[in-house]
Amino acid sequence: MRDPFPIPPIPALSRAVEPLAARLGMPTLPLHIHEVVGAALLYTFIQVVVSPVLSARFFPQHYPRHNRSKKANWDTHVVSLAQSLLINALALWVMYADDERSAMDQEQRVWGYTGGCGLIQALAAGYFVWDLGITLLNLDIFGLGLLAHAVSALAVYTFGFRPYLNYYSPTFILYELSTPFLNIHWFFDKLNMTGSKPQLYNGIALLATFFLCRLVWGTWQSAVVYADMWRGVSRPPSPEYLAAKAFADPLTAADPDANVMFFVAPDAAAAVPLWLTGVYLASNVVLNALNWYWFVKMVGAVRKRFVPPKPGAKERVAAVAAGVVPKAEKVTAVEDKEGVAVRQRRAHSIVEDVVPDSEELREGTIQ
Numbered sequence: 001m002r003d004p005f006p007i008p009p010i011p012a013l014s015r016a017v018e019p020l021a022a023r024l025g026m027p028t029l030p031l032h033i034h035e036v037v038g039a040a041l042l043y044t045f046i047q048v049v050v051s052p053v054l055s056a057r058f059f060p061q062h063y064p065r066h067n068r069s070k071k072a073n074w075d076t077h078v079v080s081l082a083q084s085l086l087i088n089a090l091a092l093w094v095m096y097a098d099d100e101r102s103a104m105d106q107e108q109r110v111w112g113y114t115g116g117c118g119l120i121q122a123l124a125a126g127y128f129v130w131d132l133g134i135t136l137l138n139l140d141i142f143g144l145g146l147l148a149h150a151v152s153a154l155a156v157y158t159f160g161f162r163p164y165l166n167y168y169s170p171t172f173i174l175y176e177l178s179t180p181f182l183n184i185h186w187f188f189d190k191l192n193m194t195g196s197k198p199q200l201y202n203g204i205a206l207l208a209t210f211f212l213c214r215l216v217w218g219t220w221q222s223a224v225v226y227a228d229m230w231r232g233v234s235r236p237p238s239p240e241y242l243a244a245k246a247f248a249d250p251l252t253a254a255d256p257d258a259n260v261m262f263f264v265a266p267d268a269a270a271a272v273p274l275w276l277t278g279v280y281l282a283s284n285v286v287l288n289a290l291n292w293y294w295f296v297k298m299v300g301a302v303r304k305r306f307v308p309p310k311p312g313a314k315e316r317v318a319a320v321a322a323g324v325v326p327k328a329e330k331v332t333a334v335e336d337k338e339g340v341a342v343r344q345r346r347a348h349s350i351v352e353d354v355v356p357d358s359e360e361l362r363e364g365t366i367q
Contacts, residue, residue: 001098002257003031003115010034026161027263028113031256032122039126040133043079047134051078062191069141074190076134077183083127084179091120091170100260101167109167110232110272112260120169121160128154156283159276163263165228171221177213181206207298214291222284229280232272237264 014030021029029036055063055074066074094101094116101114132150135142160166181202188199256262 001094001100001114001116003035003119004094005035005119007034007038013037021161024158024161026158028118028163028166029158029161031115032118032161035119035122036126036129039123040129043083043127043130044133046082047075047079047130051075054078059191072134072138072141077186079130081180081183084176084183087120087123087127087173088176088180090123091173091176094120094170104167104260106228106231107237108260109228110165111163111237111264113163113166113256113263114260115257117166117169118161118163120173121157121166124169124173125154125157125161128157152283156279159280164232164272164276165225165280168221168225171225172218175214175218178206178209181209207295210291210295210298215295218291219288222288225284226281229272229277233274233277234271236271237261 009031010033013033017033018030021027052063052071052075055078063071063074098114098116101117104112128150132147132154135147135150139147160169184202185199185206188194188196188202193199
């Protein structure tokens with residue numbers, strides 16, 4: 001499948017990045033560098049222009065009153081929502097329309113390349129370029145944890161330009177199907193709609209998509225990619241898959257849009273480096289474990305939001321305030337009051353205190 005991006009590579013930009021791509025062993029990066037840069041600029045425009053203008057226009061009672069920290073957090077959630085909707089739609093379309101990708105065998109899934117998968121790879125990398133930039137500019141707000149996440153996520157996504165596991169770039173992007181619901185859940189809290197029916201329905205959709213996409217689909221696809229990675233580590237690609245021998249027609253063999261193994265050069269064919277496989281394996285295992293942990297916490301958090309407090313707690317608090325109950329009971333009642341306050345606070349901050357931000361959930365991909 002040819003790269004469906006409507007703008008062709010910019011020659012000057014591709015030439016400028018070629019030396020770096022050669023040093024890093026990423027031959028497909030010059031083909032997609034304009035998409036990486038374009039995606040980073042698009043998300044910056046949404047964060048700097050689109051989000052402040054539309055948020056102030058449609059939510060004048062909420063957005064303008066925020067301080068710098070809260071506005072930055074709001075704007076990043078707007079970008080995350082836009083990015084997740086765009087990348088999910090494109091990933092689903094590539095998986096449906098890319099016939100070359102659908103026909104890949106095990107070796108091609110490890111070393112192969114198609115323009116459609118390269119586009120998904122580039123857009124994801126561009127998003128993390130933006131993420132790294134906004135985190136560095138607001139390090140006092142987002143902290144070192146999100147900085148480390150941005151650096152590591154960008155590094156992992158750029159490995160696909162080797163190309164390595166290019167086939168799986170749209171597969172693991174589908175983790176993001178739960179991210180729109182996560183961001184909407186967050187906005188319901190900020191718009192004083194906590195506990196409303198729309199938030200309940202969105203919460204059900206969030207839990208369902210999170211379970212199906214991250215736990216069921218993600219765990220299954222992780223097992224599949226582990227098998228492919230083991231094949232890549234154990235031995236190099238078969239000779240018949242080398243670019244010079246892949247097709248009888250030399251014109252077809254020289255066309256990366258027709259020869260999915262074009263970038264496997266005969267003089268550079270070798271098994272996948274163990275360190276590279278180790279990076280992917282470790283990150284994927286950790287992120288899958290986190291997804292299971294987050295899901296358990298999310299179920300508990302949503303339950304707290306919509307299950308009312310224990311009967312009698314509010315009445316005891318009111319009795320304490322009125323001075324009706326004896327002193328000894330006041331201590332217990334005050335403790336109960338604090339307990340209710342804690343439950344209420346946590347119920348109003350599920351996304352912030354329990355459900356990880358969409359920035360963290362983005363890590364649920366290995367490509």
